[in-house]
Amino acid sequence: MPYIAAIDQGTTSTRCYITTPDGEVVGTAQFEHEQIMPREGWVEHDPREIWRNTRRALSEALVDADLDVEDLDAVGLTNQRETAVIWDKATGKPIYNAIVWQDTRTEEVAPDGDKTRYMKKTGLLANSYPAGPKWAWILDNVEGARERAEKGELLAGTIDTWLIWNLTGGAREPRRSVFAEMFGFARDRAQHVTDVTNASRTLLMDLETLDWDEELCEEIGVPRQILPEIKPSFGHFGSIRRQKSSREVPITGVLGDQQAALFGQGCLEEGSAKMTYGTGLFMLLNTGEKPQFSEHGLLTTVAYQKAGKPPAWALISRRFLYAILLIVIVSVLVWLDKDGYTEPLTFIDAVYYSAVSLSTTGYGDITPVTQTARVFNILVVTPMRVAFLMLLVGTTLSVLTEDSRKTLQLQRWRKSVRNHTIVIGYGTKGRSAVEALLAEGMAPSNIVVIDDNNESLAHAEHRGLVAVHGNGTKADVLRIAGVSRARSVVVAPSSDDTAVLVTLSVREINPGVNIVASVREAENQHLLEQSGADSVVISSETAGRLLGIATSTPSVVEMIEDLLSPDAGFTVAERAIVDDEVGSNPRHLADIVLGVVRSGELYRLDSPEAESVEPGDRLLYIRYADDTQDDLTEAARLQEDDL
Numbered sequence: 001m002p003y004i005a006a007i008d009q010g011t012t013s014t015r016c017y018i019t020t021p022d023g024e025v026v027g028t029a030q031f032e033h034e035q036i037m038p039r040e041g042w043v044e045h046d047p048r049e050i051w052r053n054t055r056r057a058l059s060e061a062l063v064d065a066d067l068d069v070e071d072l073d074a075v076g077l078t079n080q081r082e083t084a085v086i087w088d089k090a091t092g093k094p095i096y097n098a099i100v101w102q103d104t105r106t107e108e109v110a111p112d113g114d115k116t117r118y119m120k121k122t123g124l125l126a127n128s129y130p131a132g133p134k135w136a137w138i139l140d141n142v143e144g145a146r147e148r149a150e151k152g153e154l155l156a157g158t159i160d161t162w163l164i165w166n167l168t169g170g171a172r173e174p175r176r177s178v179f180a181e182m183f184g185f186a187r188d189r190a191q192h193v194t195d196v197t198n199a200s201r202t203l204l205m206d207l208e209t210l211d212w213d214e215e216l217c218e219e220i221g222v223p224r225q226i227l228p229e230i231k232p233s234f235g236h237f238g239s240i241r242r243q244k245s246s247r248e249v250p251i252t253g254v255l256g257d258q259q260a261a262l263f264g265q266g267c268l269e270e271g272s273a274k275m276t277y278g279t280g281l282f283m284l285l286n287t288g289e290k291p292q293f294s295e296h297g298l299l300t301t302v303a304y305q306k307a308g309k310p311p312a313w314a315l316i317s318r319r320f321l322y323a324i325l326l327i328v329i330v331s332v333l334v335w336l337d338k339d340g341y342t343e344p345l346t347f348i349d350a351v352y353y354s355a356v357s358l359s360t361t362g363y364g365d366i367t368p369v370t371q372t373a374r375v376f377n378i379l380v381v382t383p384m385r386v387a388f389l390m391l392l393v394g395t396t397l398s399v400l401t402e403d404s405r406k407t408l409q410l411q412r413w414r415k416s417v418r419n420h421t422i423v424i425g426y427g428t429k430g431r432s433a434v435e436a437l438l439a440e441g442m443a444p445s446n447i448v449v450i451d452d453n454n455e456s457l458a459h460a461e462h463r464g465l466v467a468v469h470g471n472g473t474k475a476d477v478l479r480i481a482g483v484s485r486a487r488s489v490v491v492a493p494s495s496d497d498t499a500v501l502v503t504l505s506v507r508e509i510n511p512g513v514n515i516v517a518s519v520r521e522a523e524n525q526h527l528l529e530q531s532g533a534d535s536v537v538i539s540s541e542t543a544g545r546l547l548g549i550a551t552s553t554p555s556v557v558e559m560i561e562d563l564l565s566p567d568a569g570f571t572v573a574e575r576a577i578v579d580d581e582v583g584s585n586p587r588h589l590a591d592i593v594l595g596v597v598r599s600g601e602l603y604r605l606d607s608p609e610a611e612s613v614e615p616g617d618r619l620l621y622i623r624y625a626d627d628t629q630d631d632l633t634e635a636a637r638l639q640e641d642d643l
Helices: 047-064 131-141 145-150 159-167 178-183 214-220 257-264 312-336 347-358 371-416 428-439 454-462 475-480 496-509 522-531 539-552 554-564 629-642
Strands: 003-009 013-019 025-032 072-079 084-088 154-158 193-195 229-231 251-256 273-277 281-285 421-424 447-451 466-469 488-491 514-519 535-538 570-576 592-598 601-604 618-624
Touching: 003 047, 003 159, 013 047, 025 047, 047 159, 072 159, 072 257, 084 131, 084 159, 131 145, 131 214, 145 154, 154 159, 159 193, 159 251, 193 251, 251 257, 257 273, 257 281, 312 347, 312 371, 347 371, 421 428, 428 447, 447 454, 454 466, 475 496, 488 496, 496 514, 496 522, 514 522, 522 535, 539 554
Parallel strands: 003 072, 072 251, 193 229, 421 447, 421 488, 447 466, 488 514, 514 535
Antiparallel strands: 003 013, 013 025, 084 154, 273 281, 570 618, 592 601, 592 618
């Protein structure tokens, strides 16, 4: 079952909940942080303490739920809204404490004292609440801060931005292996982003454009370059930084705390409202898709925004309306010059002529005869005819062409591909399996992903993988993915029963393919083995062993995690023996050898079969992850041989 982590970073504490997709809470943790009050009216927080508590809350909530990071499908974040942080881009250290939303030191913001000065653009009063003036205060009161900001050495954000930046890597450089650089899937740096709900509480975002306003930034005194990118509330905000054996988990939802409460309580229709009784008392009212401005001092802010393009039907409908509008415009203009045609026209005649002309049908029963009418047709009707065709025909092509292109590409790929690897289920486990394959030198075009989630498939396509939409239990979907010609199949769905069905289906189509399957519970291992799986990985049991070992010998776990991470430190690899190694004892070779693979069988070093190396043997050994060029060459050679 997939699980979701919800992080609630509030004014007095940080909480984390682990839930199922239907909202059942299976794990929780909470940690309070210090309230710093240097003087009356001033309230500050230590951003580093908030970050530490966030990590602790996430870890302990997972322990409480008896889960691993790899069990998470997504992370959502909600936060105290107007609290402002500025930090050093290179070191990740805040240059000052976070100034909390309650703080009153920036009460006098507007230069003329008019608190409604920015209402029409931002929906906010110019008082101590918004984050923008707080950033300006830090820049003005920390020595050298403004100059450093102008040079691009500092970053600013509300608490959501601060946490996302740290969750996605922080000041640490991302791990970039030779393979990652070569195949173009190296991880991005830490994400400096926020969502529209938090940005709308800064006094710097234009409610119409949903972007930072240059004039506001200049007047309030916040350099545009230190501000984060504004994103929709629901989308992709980056992935939690991979650390050792932890899996990358996408951050898919970010909202300010009050907007999150509005959304979570189902106030999605215009006119619905919610009340929150917490550190403060808040009421939010859903006013619809357009900003509504109060004449009685109420504030206007963004409730939420979903990412992505409009659906195809909406696009077509909108363009169809544009086309109808063109016909109406031309009809009115033709009717105004009704005497310039072969016969006097009624308005119905004008509509008829406009429709057949713009659609290029042109029956010829109505034609312009006067010079004026003909000039009108040249200058107006003909350009509108082109626009009309672009709207209707162009829309049809744009909707159909993409699917046709993908289908054609898939057909061409199926004709040529052999000995590829299929990953069924592109959730957390599936993505980690793909990362391992790529790190071992497999070309992205030689990996096929099967999933029924469009966002997951889009992510796979972005990385250069072959994506197939559908259910891995269906034989027709497996045939499209070329399972009959595949070398190996990774079965990584979210549930054990699905894994069994997928394995049965794959084995029926291709009796000789190597199947590696993942299950959560050890009791289901024999079902997968009976279904035809060659190898079964038990995620919960493996995690449990590591947890047990970590209590007494944490360094052992650290080394195991290092060995399981293919892109940094040490890792376990396989290579062919060289001629001068034949007959040698594997214990005496230059590499640290763990086992010998002979005729598809693995022999440990303590077995009699592994006393000496024979021609055709392969060695399992420990290598430094950065020493990858030789392995890449070898992997490429093996793929060519297989093909």
